[in-house]
Every structure is written in structure tokens, then in C-alpha cells.
Amino acid sequence: MTSAATPMAPVPYRVTGRRDETTDTVTLTLEPVERPIPTPLPGQFTMMYAFGVGEVPISVSRIGPHPRDGSTPGPVLEQTVRAVGAVTGAICGTRPGQVVGLRGPFGVGWEVDAARGRDLVLAAGGIGLAPLRPVLLRALSEPDAFGRVALLIGARTPADLLFTSELDEWRARGAQIEVTVDRPSPGWDGRVGLITALVPVADVDPGRAVAFLCGPEVMMRVTAEALTGRGIRDADVRLSLERNMRCGLGWCGHCQLGPLLVCRDGPVVPYTRAAPLMTVREL
Amino acid sequence: MEETGGITSASLSRERFFAGMPEPHLAALAATADSVQVPAGHRFFTEGGPARRFWLLRSGTVTLDLQVPGRGAVVVESLPPSSVLGWSWLFPPHRWRFGAVAPERVTAFRFDGAAVRELCAADSRLGRDLALRFAQVMLDRLEATRVRMLDLYAHPGEPR
Numbered sequence: 408m409t410s411a412a413t414p415m416a417p418v419p420y421r422v423t424g425r426r427d428e429t430t431d432t433v434t435l436t437l438e439p440v441e442r443p444i445p446t447p448l449p450g451q452f453t454m455m456y457a458f459g460v461g462e463v464p465i466s467v468s469r470i471g472p473h474p475r476d477g478s479t480p481g482p483v484l485e486q487t488v489r490a491v492g493a494v495t496g497a498i499c500g501t502r503p504g505q506v507v508g509l510r511g512p513f514g515v516g517w518e519v520d521a522a523r524g525r526d527l528v529l530a531a532g533g534i535g536l537a538p539l540r541p542v543l544l545r546a547l548s549e550p551d552a553f554g555r556v557a558l559l560i561g562a563r564t565p566a567d568l569l570f571t572s573e574l575d576e577w578r579a580r581g582a583q584i585e586v587t588v589d590r591p592s593p594g595w596d597g598r599v600g601l602i603t604a605l606v607p608v609a610d611v612d613p614g615r616a617v618a619f620l621c622g623p624e625v626m627m628r629v630t631a632e633a634l635t636g637r638g639i640r641d642a643d644v645r646l647s648l649e650r651n652m653r654c655g656l657g658w659c660g661h662c663q664l665g666p667l668l669v670c671r672d673g674p675v676v677p678y679t680r681a682a683p684l685m686t687v688r689e690l
Numbered sequence: 691m692e693e694t695g696g697i698t699s700a701s702l703s704r705e706r707f708f709a710g711m712p713e714p715h716l717a718a719l720a721a722t723a724d725s726v727q728v729p730a731g732h733r734f735f736t737e738g739g740p741a742r743r744f745w746l747l748r749s750g751t752v753t754l755d756l757q758v759p760g761r762g763a764v765v766v767e768s769l770p771p772s773s774v775l776g777w778s779w780l781f782p783p784h785r786w787r788f789g790a791v792a793p794e795r796v797t798a799f800r801f802d803g804a805a806v807r808e809l810c811a812a813d814s815r816l817g818r819d820l821a822l823r824f825a826q827v828m829l830d831r832l833e834a835t836r837v838r839m840l841d842l843y844a845h846p847g848e849p850r
């Protein structure tokens with residue numbers, strides 16, 4: 408029996424690791440208890456169930472490895488969760504050994520394979536870095552398959568930065584990593600300002616670059632404008648939309664955004680498709 | 691600070707800020723400018739000081755700061771390469787409203803504010819063109835500041 412056969416039934420995953428990223432954000436390592444969900448693609452999400460509390464959409468922030476010794480029945484997954492309410496609070500409170508439920512994977516991902524041979528600009532605002540991390544890891548693991556890779560990160564304060572223990576390794580493996588914060592704290596010697604100020608320093612060729620954006624919608628809108636202003640084609644900009652969702656299957660209509668059901672047609676959509684919808688009130 | 695020589699209209703024309711400006715205007719502006727290189731830690735100016743120049747950053751970042759009692763010099767914004775640094779030279783009383791420091795080595799074109807004001811007064815087309823370019827820079831920074839005011843990454847439960 409696969410999750411596709413019973414799409415509303417959560418598949419048990421054991422929490423085998425837990426890392427505090429910030430005061431409110433945690434990365435959980437998850438291993439299937441018996442059978443895995445189908446392997447997610449970068450940009451896809453699962454409906455993550457805190458038993459007895461509820462279920463929310465959470466992106467996959469790392470896919471694999473799948474140990475060859477067969478010690479886990481499927482790839483290990485990581486999901487990075489910010490505690491903002493009842494369900495995410497309960498998920499962030501889980502400890503190694505506890506079990507959560509996963510349904511999915513759902514949605515259209517970044518379509519990383521279509522970006523092979525191109526330069527990559529990844530622009531992440533806040534928790535938006537989580538769904539972009541699998542793209543970065545894929546590009547770093549296949550350096551000959553992609554051109555230059557620039558990761559632009561915007562965060563509220565230095566203490567809100569995610570995956571800080573990995574940034575140096577990503578740089579050492581060839582990625583350009585640029586970080587800016589809205590509010591510096593004492594001792595911060597990095598950049599201060601909006602993420603759009605990082606666009607001119609991205610060391611890519613706009614004519615051959617593809618850009619993937621994830622973060623608050625206003626952040627994505629202004630960043631997409633800055634990127635297209637630098638010469639990246641509208642059609643080469645993709646962004647990940649967030650809407651409250653329930654079923655993940657396009658059945659319930661909770662996540663409707665104009666003609667799109669974000670859980671099924673997104674969350675990743677071309678900027679050309681998202682732009683007209685992003686400025687409409689109360690869609 | 692090291693002065694690395696005079697500049698030509700051709701070198702200005704390669705900068706995005708001057709894109710499309712007629713050659714005679716570029717030549718007139720180039721005659722008021724030189725090329726400079728400053729080490730990490732160099733302070734371009736201090737809040738309240740006389741504003742006599744502006745810079746076009748070619749490499750390196752510059753941070754704008756403001757003295758806040760009890761907190762010292764608080765950085766409000768970092769300017770990436772290709773940015774214009776300084777517009778207080780354009781408006782009376784010609785005093786800096788913020789400070790500016792190079793946290794890393796910076797190379798820049800440096801312009802003499804009084805000489806540029808004279809050029810603008812003598813040639814209204816150059817004056818209008820340059821004023822519009824500065825207005826665009828101000829508009830971009832105002833928009834960025836407004837978006838930062840939205841505090842987009844705040845915790846949803848936090849009052850904003």
C-alpha cells in the first residue's frame with residue numbers, strides 16, 4: 408500500500424534528529440517507520456501531522472541520503488519548521504524517538520532538471536530558505552551540471568539566520584552566499600538592508616540564469632522585479648507561493664488563488680503566472 | 691585614502707548610474723571627479739559634517755550609520771557596488787544626515803559636490819538629467835525602506 412493509494416492516511420515517520428536553528432525554528436530528521444512516502448522532489452511539501460493536534464504543509468528541506476545498508480526503508484528526510492501556532496508548535500516540540508505522520512509529497516517542485524546547464528540564483532527570505540536548500544544541495548552535488556550558483560539570503564536579524572553551520576561549507580563547495588539582515592545586532596559585520604540590494608552582487612550571467620524565490624510574497628515580488636531589472640527573463644523566474652491548505656490534493660479548495668489551487672498547481676509557479684495574482688486584493 | 695587618478699567620460703559611461711547620459715555631460719562630470727581607493731575601516735563621513743562630495747562605488751560595500759545614544763553607531767543600510775553614496779551635497783545646508791564607513795576595501799569614483807552644483811546651474815539640461823538620476827536612487831531606497839518597515843519576517847504572533 409502506498410500513500411498514493413490512501414492519500415489521506417498519514418505515513419508514520421520517526422524523528423531521529425532535532426536541531427534548533429533559531430529560537431523558534433527547528434530542523435527535524437525523519438526516517439520512515441515501515442514504508443516511506445514516495446521520494447519528494449526539491450520544492451515539494453508534505454502534509455505533516457502532529458498526532459492529536461493537526462496537520463500542516465511543510466516543505467522538505469533535505470532529501471536523502473538513503474543508507475545503502477538498508478537501515479532505513481526509504482530516504483531520510485529533513486523538514487525545517489517555524490513554530491507559529493498550535494500545529495507547528497507541536498511539531499517543533501517533538502523529540503527524537505517520537506513519531507509524526509507524513510502525507511505526500513505534494514505539489515509542483517522547482518523543476519531543477521530543467522535548470523541544468525544554467526546559472527542559478529536562489530533568493531530566500533526567512534523560513535523560505537528551507538525549500539531552496541534541496542536545490543542548492545543538488546547543484547553542489549553535481550557541479551558540472553549547473554553554472555554558477557548564487558544564494559541570496561534575507562533575514563530579520565542575524566539570530567534568525569537558518570543553517571548557519573552549513574553556510575561556510577556551501578561556500579567552500581563553490582556557491583556564492585550573500586546575506587543581508589533587516590536589523591543588525593551588535594557585532595554583526597555583514598550587510599544590512601533589503602534582499603533586493605543583493606541582486607546586483609549575484610555573480611551570474613543574467614542571460615543564462617534561472618532564479619528561484621521563496622519567502623513572504625512582498626519579498627518575492629520586489630526581488631523578482633530586481634532580478635528581471637538585471638536582465639533575467641520573466642519566464643526564468645519561479646517562486647513558491649504559500650496559502651493555507653488542508654487536503655494537499657486539490658480537492659477542498661482551501662488554497663485557491665485565482666485560477667490556481669496552490670497545493671496542486673504550485674507551490675512553485677512561474678513568475679509570469681504569479682505576478683498578476685500577487686497584487687490582487689483578497690484573492 | 692589613496693587617489694588613483696583622474697577619470698574619463700568613457701569610464702563613467704560604463705557605470706549603470708550614468709547609462710545613456712550624453713558624452714559632453716559625462717565629460718563635464720568626469721572633470722570634477724577622481725578615482726579613489728580606501729582601506730577597510732575608512733570613514734567617508736560623519737553625521738553632521740559638511741557634505742562636499744559624493745561617490746559612485748565600483749567595488750566593495752559601504753555602510754550607512756547613525757549614532758544612537760546607548761547603542762553607538764547603528765548601521766541602517768549597506769550599499770553594494772554600483773551604488774551612489776551621498777546626496778546631502780545637493781541640498782542645503784549641505785550637511786551629512788548619516789555617517790558612512792567602508793567595512794572592506796572600497797574603490798570608487800569621487801565627485802566634487804560644489805563643482806557639480808556649478809555645472810548643473812550653468813547647464814539646466816545636465817542639471818535636470820542628474821537630478822532625475824538622483825531621484826531614482828532616492829525612490830529605490832525609499833521603496834526598500836518601506837518594504838523593510840513591513841517587517842515581513844516577523845513572527846505572526848508578534849505585534850507590528
Ligand SMILES: Cc1cc2nc3c(=O)[nH]c(=O)nc-3n(C[C@H](O)[C@H](O)[C@H](O)COP(=O)(O)OP(=O)(O)OC[C@H]3O[C@@H](n4cnc5c(N)ncnc54)[C@H](O)[C@@H]3O)c2cc1C
Nearest residue numbers: 463464465466487488489491492493494495649650674846
Ligand atoms: C506549500 C507550503 C509550504 C510550507 N513550508 C513550510 C516550511 O517548510 N516550514 C514552516 O515552518 N512553515 C511552512 N509553511 C507554513 C506552515 O504551513 C504554516 O506556518 C502552518 O500551517 C501554521 O499552522 P499552525 O497551526 O501552527 O498555526 P496557525 O494557528 O494556523 O497560524 C498561526 C499564525 O500563523 C499565521 N500563518 C499560518 N500560515 C501561514 C503562512 N503560510 N504564512 C504566514 N503566516 C501564516 C496565521 O495567520 C496565524 O497568525 C508552508 C506552507 C505552505 C502552504
